[in-house]
Amino acid sequence: MSSTPNSMQSSNLPGFDPLMGQLEVLEPGIAMFHGFANVAFAYGRGEMIVVDTSSQLMGAMAVRAIREVSEEPFAFLVYTHGHGDHAFGTEAFITDALKRGHARPKIWAQADVAARFKRYALTRGWQRHINRLQFGGAFAADGLFGPNSFSYPDLVYRDEQFLDLVGEPVELHHAMGETDDATWVWMPTRRLAMVGDLIVSSMPNTGNPNKVQRYTLEWAQTLEAIAKLGPRYILPGHGPAYRGEQLCGEVLGETARAIRFIHDEVVRRLNAGEWPVDIIEADISIPADLAAKPYLRPIYGCSAFVVRDVIRRYAGWWSGEPSQMFPATRKERGDDIVAICGRDAIVAKARALKDAGQLRRALAVAEIALNANPSDHEAIGLNAEILEAMAAGERSFIARNFFAGAARQLRDRAAR
Ligand SMILES: [Zn+2]
Missing domain, CATH: 3.60.15.30 (Metallo-beta-lactamase domain)
Structure with a gap:
């Protein structure tokens, strides 16, 4: 067939x-x-x-x-x-x-x-x-x-x-x-x-x-x-x-060795008193000899997701950031940062980061402008562009589809 x-x-x-x-x-x-x-x-x-x-x-x-x-x-x-x-x-x-x-x-x-x-x-x-x-x-x-x-x-x-x-x-x-x-x-x-x-x-x-x-x-x-x-x-x-x-x-x-490696590293860090957010930012990845195996390519799951799974298994939902226990809303945070530096400076910084290929950072900044004003058309378009670039470069099928889906939702919103 x-x-x-x-x-x-x-x-x-x-x-x-x-x-x-x-x-x-x-x-x-x-x-x-x-x-x-x-x-x-x-x-x-x-x-x-x-x-x-x-x-x-x-x-x-x-x-x-x-x-x-x-x-x-x-x-x-x-x-x-x-x-x-x-x-x-x-x-x-x-x-x-x-x-x-x-x-x-x-x-x-x-x-x-x-x-x-x-x-x-x-x-x-x-x-x-x-x-x-x-x-x-x-x-x-x-x-x-x-x-x-x-x-x-x-x-x-x-x-x-x-x-x-x-x-x-x-x-x-x-x-x-x-x-x-x-x-x-x-x-x-x-x-x-x-x-x-x-x-x-x-x-x-x-x-x-x-x-x-x-x-x-x-x-x-x-x-x-x-x-x-x-x-x-x-x-x-x-x-x-x-x-x-x-x-x-x-x-x-x-x-087995690959996922055990990540498991053990996360557990070691938890036992040492690290917070989930510290462990996520440590960007734990599998040893190079394992990463080179064709059957361990990060095309469906990936190391960053395994890290999250192990944290969730043994810890609670809190990231360890004090501001996240009872978080300010995204709108409040966006408004406060826009009040400090101005919306145009934020959009310009996000675009510069995107152009420099710093997509994660670009998205983090671009989201601030969008959160402050969810109907800011330029910010909607910029967020969508960054997400599309992230999708294009992403190896994990799951992450790629979520980035592309989020971009699509923004484009739909911009078209309305
Ligand atoms: Zn299946």
């Missing part, structure tokens, strides 16, 4: 998967459909296990691709976690099974997936809002959180679960990583690990700016545990598959 639907061609999607939209057979019986999120499956014994069902948008594509290599019934559908790009394509699998006269497949997941679905239903508007921004409009408005999104698991487990696939053992293991409800699937006979978003061909996405708490330390521990088993294949949640014991061991071990 080589076609890519229009909605997947958005330049906003991360460019980490050259096989996007295609089926890859790693060896007979082990294959993966590369969607935005991947669908891994193992077959050849008369029945099939499918790990993740992709999104509402991509589920039917995944089924069509799978059916090019196997007609076997789906014995099990396993969710690696309850995110919409992994667990919302299920309807297409059920429909296919019933159409073929097969038994309805059993949907397995870790017990906390159901609580996640309930939270998504409770906060549907917020989920739509942030996902539309995060994915740069690549998903249709209702593509992730529409009214029929949730196919609840039929069967759940807490810590580990052993399944039987026509006599072949399959292990489900609970992990805390990108989510609290994660499952990684181990098929010992094939030495195959299907790991969901524990591996995504990028710096792990711990510390996503708009999502709930993630679990950096447990994530590293899980990758180390998988490495100990000596997998020959890793089928990840996004991006290319890894094959060969040596490469699999390296990807697992070095990814």
Whole structure:
């Protein structure tokens, strides 16, 4: 399958998967459909296990691709976690099974997936809002959180679960990583690990700016545990598959080392009495040998986000800046600084910083003028320009889309 639907061609999607939209057979019986999120499956014994069902948008594509290599019934559908790009394509699998006269497949997941679905239903508007921004409009408005999104698991487990696939053992293991409800699937006979978003061909996405708490330390521990088993294949949640014991061991071990490095450095600083704001300003990054690894590029998550995740896990919401305990409003701060130096000097300074390529500083100054007067057209345009420049130079897909989205909102406001 080589076609890519229009909605997947958005330049906003991360460019980490050259096989996007295609089926890859790693060896007979082990294959993966590369969607935005991947669908891994193992077959050849008369029945099939499918790990993740992709999104509402991509589920039917995944089924069509799978059916090019196997007609076997789906014995099990396993969710690696309850995110919409992994667990919302299920309807297409059920429909296919019933159409073929097969038994309805059993949907397995870790017990906390159901609580996640309930939270998504409770906060549907917020989920739509942030996902539309995060994915740069690549998903249709209702593509992730529409009214029929949730196919609840039929069967759940807490810590580990052993399944039987026509006599072949399959292990489900609970992990805390990108989510609290994660499952990684181990098929010992094939030495195959299907790991969901524990591996995504990028710096792990711990510390996503708009999502709930993630679990950096447990994530590293899980990758180390998988490495100990000596997998020959890793089928990840996004991006290319890894094959060969040596490469699999390296990807697992070095990814664990990278996030452990940041975790330990943040904890050391917290224990030394540093405030969150001090730790953020320290700009902690991973050692150069790790930063050079293709599977640790900061194209989805990035070091700065991991730092935030670890701080949030162990500390409260306060940055440590006295002015931020009960902060003055942005309008008050903007008015006060404008009163001191004048609006024109602020706009001129922001523009000079932008022209010098100091984009973070330029934005911080430009925001003052905008906060003082939210209908100042020049300030709106300048903020948008700076954000567009930041988006153009940003490697993290998530940060890039938020910058571009913020710029778009300002341009819309200026046009009104
Ligand atoms: Zn995902």
